[in-house]
Structure formats: C-alpha cells, structure tokens
C-alpha cells in the first residue's frame with residue numbers, strides 16, 4: 001500500500017486522489033501514536049466487534065426480515081417493516097401495464113443498472129443480493145445506496161434462501177424475474193469451484209423451484225454468458241452454434257443453467273429467456289474484470305499483464321457497453337410471454353428463448369489498454385505474458401441478428417466511447433469516496 005496521500009487515484013488525469021482504505025489506515029496509525037488514543041482504540045475494538053456481529057447477523061438476513069430458530073431449525077418470517085419496504089419498492093408508478101420485477105444480484109454491476117432503468121420508467125422493482133466478498137463489498141454497498149435513493153429496496157439474502165424467496169412471492173405479486181445473481185469470473189473458477197456450483201447451479205434451481213410454485217408464475221429473464229461458446233473457432237458466434245466445449249467451470253455452469261432452464265420450461269411451463277452477455281463493461285463495473293483492474297493498476301503505476309494467445313496472437317473480446325446490455329435486458333422482459341404453469345403444473349407450452357447480447361465488433365486487449373492510456377493520460381507498464389491455462393478463450397464475437405429481429409437490440413456504443421464514460425465514472429467515484437472520508 002502506498003504511504004503518501006498523493007499516490008493513488010487522479011481526480012482528473014494527472015491529478016491525484018486517495019482511496020478510502022488508505023485513509024482509514026493513516027487515521028488509525030495517528031490515533032495509536034498518542035496515549036489517550038489507546039483507550040479510544042479499545043473502545044473502537046469493542047465497537048468493531050459489535051459491528052462484525054451485527055454484520056454477520058445482517059448478512060444472513062436478520063436485519064432485513066425476521067429469522068428465528070424453531071426447535072433448532074432456522075425459519076424466516078417477514079417483519080412488518082420488511083413487508084412494507086418490499087411493497088413500497090414494488091409499487092409501480094406508471095399506469096400502462098407495469099411489471100413488478102424481482103432483480104437478483106441487484107447490487108451487482110448489471111443488476112444495478114437494470115433495476116434503475118426499470119424503476120425510472122415506472123415499474124415496480126425489488127432486489128436481492130448476498131453481498132459476497134468476491135470483490136470489494138464497499139462498491140456493492142455504494143450501488144445499494146444509489147438504488148435506495150431511487151426507491152429500490154435490495155434485500156440482503158442468498159438466492160438459495162428458499163424461505164425468504166417464498167415469503168417475498170407471498171408479500172407481492174412478482175410478474176417478472178430478472179435473474180442476474182451469479183458467481184462471475186472465468187479465471188476464479190479454478191480457485192473456488194464450489195462457489196460456482198452454489199450460485200450458478202444450486203441457486204438457479206432454487207429460484208426456478210420458487211418460480212414454478214408461485215401462482216401466477218413469473219416470466220424469467222436470466223444471464224447466461226458468451227463463455228458457453230468455449231473453444232469454438234467459427235465466428236461470429238451464433239445461438240445455433242455448438243456449446244458443448246466450455247473452457248472453464250464458469251462456462252460449464254452457465255451452459256448447465258441453459259439446460260436446466262429447458263427442463264423447467266418443459267415440465268412446469270416457465271417462460272424463460274437466457275441472455276448470453278459478451279464481456280460487459282462500464283460505470284459501476286466489476287473490479288475483477290480486466291478494464292477495471294487495468295485502470296486501477298495504470299493509475300498506481302503498477303505493471304499489468306496482457307495475455308497473448310498461441311503464436312503471439314493478441315486476445316480479443318466483443319466488449320459490450322452496459323447501456324446496450326440494459327436495453328437488451330429490458331426488451332427481453334417486455335417481450336417475455338407469460339408462464340403457462342399453475343399450481344406447479346404446466347398447462348401449455350411456454351416461451352423458451354436464448355439471445356446473444358454483444359457489440360458485434362471485437363477489440364484486442366492491447367487496443368483496450370491504448371484507449372485507457374488515452375483517457376487516463378498515463379502510460380501503462382505492459383507485461384506481455386502467455387495466456388495462462390485457466391479457462392480463458394482467445395476471442396469472442398457475437399452475431400446478434402436474432403436479438404435484433406426479436407428484441408430490436410442494436411448496440412450503439414463503441415469501446416472508445418464506452419471506456420471514456422467508464423474512466424469518467426471511475427475517477428469521480430473514487431474522488432467522491434475520498435471527499436466522504438475527509439469528513440470522517
């Protein structure tokens with residue numbers, strides 16, 4: 001960690017700002033330097049302990065609703081306050097056939113943007129997110145705060161929590177589910193395979209079980225991934241292409257999700273639309289993704305690893321800007337037909353769709369770095385390394401003609417324009433954090 005207050009993030013290219021964690025560290029060390037601060041330190045420790053206990057309780061859902069132990073079995077019973085927050089959040093403000101949408105992974109990158117878009121046009125929206133620590137939780141909290149300001153309540157719970165989801169469907173009539181909660185990241189799957197099974201398989205099945213039993217059943221739109229195309233060499237990738245050679249466990253769980261969706265559609269009449277997202281980027285993005293971590297490291301003067309494929313070929317991605325993805329998600333919800341099941345039984349065939357949502361113009365990773373350098377006004381220290389064998393694929397390229405015809409999906413943001421917006425957000429977000437802590 002850098003020790004100076006002026007070696008982290010510029011607020012504008014060339015100007016420097018600090019990060020929240022460093023600031024706290026410096027404040028803490030100043031406290032420790034005085035005798036009276038020792039007493040304060042003890043109180044702070046006690047307070048921290050209490051906060052940790054409170055956080056653990058809240059992360060299991062206590063703070064949002066009411067969990068209690070019934071003969072040793074943990075049961076969920078919504079509190080009046082919880083019900084009120086849910087109902088309020090789900091209240092549509094437009095008259096023309098509004099939807100009431102449950103957004104899973106609402107404090108995530110895409111979840112935040114989709115929730116906002118729906119709320120802003122007058123649909124009822126309630127979110128759910130488990131706030132796991134895959135990447136900085138403070139960013140998820142900031143997104144939650146942002147959503148709360150716009151009237152979207154995000155429940156803190158895991159999608160495997162059947163009791164809570166059941167209660168939610170009893171409290172409000174959810175017409176649509178936008179399922180974005182997932183364990184993301186291609187390379188992390190080798191480190192923590194269980195988390196992919198937990199969220200992308202078990203969580204998905206649990207959610208489908210709840211939806212199938214709901215009366216009426218909601219229509220579901222959910223996030224699959226471009227990674228299902230795996231090691232395919234035919235480009236651009238079309239929905240008709242094979243998807244049976246995934247290169248990572250992440251991809252395999254998304255592919256499994258598509259098959260599970262087929263089953264629930266076939267047996268229970270759930271209307272299900274899967275969206276294969278292509279490397280989505282933009283403001284409020286995911287710190288684990290290359291464009292975000294490169295930005296952070298370039299600003300810190302740290303070297304970045306740029307992977308190269310066989311024969312020193314640059315890797316390329318069909319990077320897709322968040323606003324284009326949001327339009328695709330909302331159009332999918334708007335065109336989703338009703339589920340046909342009732343009381344857990346199918347009464348007729350239901351809609352089952354799968355769409356690519358990409359940008360249709362792949363860009364190499366070195367070009368992405370060139371653009372970041374331009375908007376950060378700083379040079380990257382580039383380490384060119386061989387692509388590790390950890391699930392990565394050499395390129396992605398979407399054919400979106402199906403989404404174009406059926407969803408009127410037209411990506412309009414090129415990587416240069418999108419990254420410019422991302423960098424602007426990044427700089428202002430971290431500047432805002434430092435402004436906040438200066439009051440602390």
Ligand SMILES: O=C(O)[C@H]1O[C@H](OP(=O)(O)OP(=O)(O)OC[C@H]2O[C@@H](n3ccc(=O)[nH]c3=O)[C@H](O)[C@@H]2O)[C@H](O)[C@@H](O)[C@H]1O
Nearest residue numbers: 184185186225226227277278279289290291305306307315
């Ligand atoms: O479309 C998807 O379905 C997936 O998109 C995203 O995966 P990827 O396309 O792999 O994005 P990302 O990690 O940003 O790497 C981008 C490029 O930078 C290269 N890369 C990466 C890291 C690094 O240190 N160096 C490097 O060259 C890397 O080799 C790659 O060529 C989502 O994370 C994933 O959750 C899923 O949604």
